[in-house]
Amino acid sequence: MSSIETRTRHVSGEHSAEICRRTKIKACHNASPGSAAGGGCAFDGAKVVLQPITDVAHLVHAPLACEGNSWDNRGAASSGPVLWRTSFTTDLTELEIVTGDSERKLLKAIREIKEGYAPAAIFVYGTCVTELIGDDIAAVCRHAAQKFAIPVVPVKSPGFGGSKNLGSRLAGEALLEHVIGTVGADDSGPHDINILGEFNLSGEFWLVKPLLDRLGIRVRACIPGDARYAEVASAHRSRAAMIVCSTALINLARKMEERWDIPFFEGSFYGISSTSESLRRIAQLLVKKGAGFALLHHVEALLAEEEERAWKKLEVYRRRLEGKRVHLNTGGVKSWSIVHALIEIGMEIVGTSVRKSTVRDKERIKLMLKDENQLHQSMAASELYVMLREHKPDIMLSGGRTQFVALEAKIPWLDVNQERQHAYAGYEGMVELARQIDLAIHNPVWAQLRDPAPWKQFVTAAKPAERTAFISTSAFEATRGFH
Structure with missing residues (x-):
């Protein structure tokens, strides 16, 4: 069994055991490497978790596409350094992969980053290609750390290892193995x-x-x-x-x-x-x-x-939002945390996605909603559209990928995923969330959008002879390219 497969199974098993221990569930099923990479691979998950460390240079050891598809994939914010938003990649080519010159190129890239940007550390991400060709990025990182006197951290999370969630946990393992505990602190306090x-x-x-x-x-x-x-x-x-x-x-x-x-x-x-x-x-x-x-x-x-x-x-918003129906199409921790926040202000939950949610997350949602039929896994856009048309919520909260489904169903939509432009945490964040929901639901454009089009109203109100003439004219114009 390869090292990456061993590491993947260990982290997956550890995570499953933790869920079982904390939720008292008798059996859990471990994920198989590569079995759940749809919707985000392990490399993507590791990059999401580590990239917001702001004074670190994040170097992707791979062909260009890996970094191009993962750069700036979350709306995290920094109060200081912006180095983390600079894109670094070794940009491996077919020639370097075939000739085995990729490790030398990695070492050169580390030196250039150290000399040109002076980061606090360099994180090197192994990917599918470099894992398949057998690059030992851990050895290169050790050598570079000694030669250039800078922390160089290997992050082995090739995409084929598994899901985005698994990559997140592999990132945590990298921090635990190479970062946390390496800097002493003489200013620690009881708080x-x-x-x-x-x-x-x-x-x-x-x-x-x-x-x-x-x-x-x-x-x-x-x-x-x-x-x-x-x-x-x-x-x-x-x-x-x-x-x-x-x-x-x-x-x-x-x-x-x-x-x-x-x-x-x-x-x-x-x-x-x-x-x-x-x-x-x-x-x-x-x-x-x-x-x-x-x-x-x-x-x-x-x-x-x-x-x-x-x-x-919140009082002014509660009066306007109480009893309003909301569908939540997100996942993970937001599947229960935002549900709880919405219930607090009197809104009714008609459904919530549990995609990427843990067993514990799902148990919390069931305690809040009392109806397991309101929980659903990831669904196709067509199925989501049917659900929205059937339940007719007053608003859908989700990420940007499903906003057009809500718009097609003529339902207000608010972004609550990582691309959002507003902060919703804490007391002030809860007020802002209520304000944004209120603005979306009571935007007058929705009433106009749901009204029949003026020409449809004309057809409905017209006498039978006039209606026939109107339809004939419309058909004639259609043949002449007017529509």
Whole structure:
């Protein structure tokens, strides 16, 4: 069995075992390499997880197309360095693949990046091609790190290894093996935490961090959103952790708990009560790890203040949105976290996708919706269109790939996936989510779109003789190319 296959089966099995342990399910089925690569391959998943580390150069060791298809694939935001948005690839050609000159080209590329950009570190991504031809990128990275005096991290996640979710976990393994624990920190305190699986999409984490700052809680590492290499490398000095997306980095959270005794929980910053509960759980973990009990009182005071302010702002939207029907076509952690937020403001969920959701995610959704028929896996656009026409929701929340299905069904649509332009996390984010939904649903264009076209109204109201003449004229014009 090849090394990549061994690694893939180990990570898949570890993830399945973790789900079984936490949900008390008797049996889980491991994914087979290459069996679920549709909808995003393992390389894509690894790039998604690691690229938001902002001061790192991300070098894709592959033909040009791999980097071209994966660059800037999420709307993560940075408060400083922008190096992560620069595209680096070895751009392997057929000649280099055949002659075996690819490893030499990789070493040359690492030197050029180090001399030209001076990054904090270089992440090298192995892909399908380089794995198939047998390139030892780990050995090249070790040699380059010694020769150029810079951390060079191999990320072995070829696309044929499996799904996008598997690639995310392989990225976590790379961080655990080569990055976390390599930088000491002499400034660790009793209120240091890690946030895992938070991508800072549209700057969402910046709506939550001020709340933690007010409590005196320091985020030592937010992985990967707006992260710096040194922060990730010293993440082992934190006292507790919160994981936002278990699909991506549950293996990282569990192994950091085993190695460095960093307890963690899975929570959400979507919705009023979920945000409050997450902040409360963070404080409770820190108190168990030695922080003073006064932290719990500070948290409750902050929550009371922020909740009152948020509900006051939400009141106007709740009156307009209560009872409105919504269909959610996303997946992963959003399949339950956003559902909970929408129920809070009185909206009715007619269906939610559980694509890429874990077993635990699905159990949470079932507790909220009470009807398993409202859960569905990924479906073709034609099936989604039929569902929308049948259930007639007032709005669909999804990613950009299905927006045209909603428009064809004449239903308002709002982007809640990684390409979104608005931040929906925390108390202020919940108010913004309600505002955007209200704007979409009550946009007057939808009433106009659903009304019959003026010429159809004319045909319906006309007398039989006039209707026949109108239809004959229309048919004549059609033959002459007027339509």
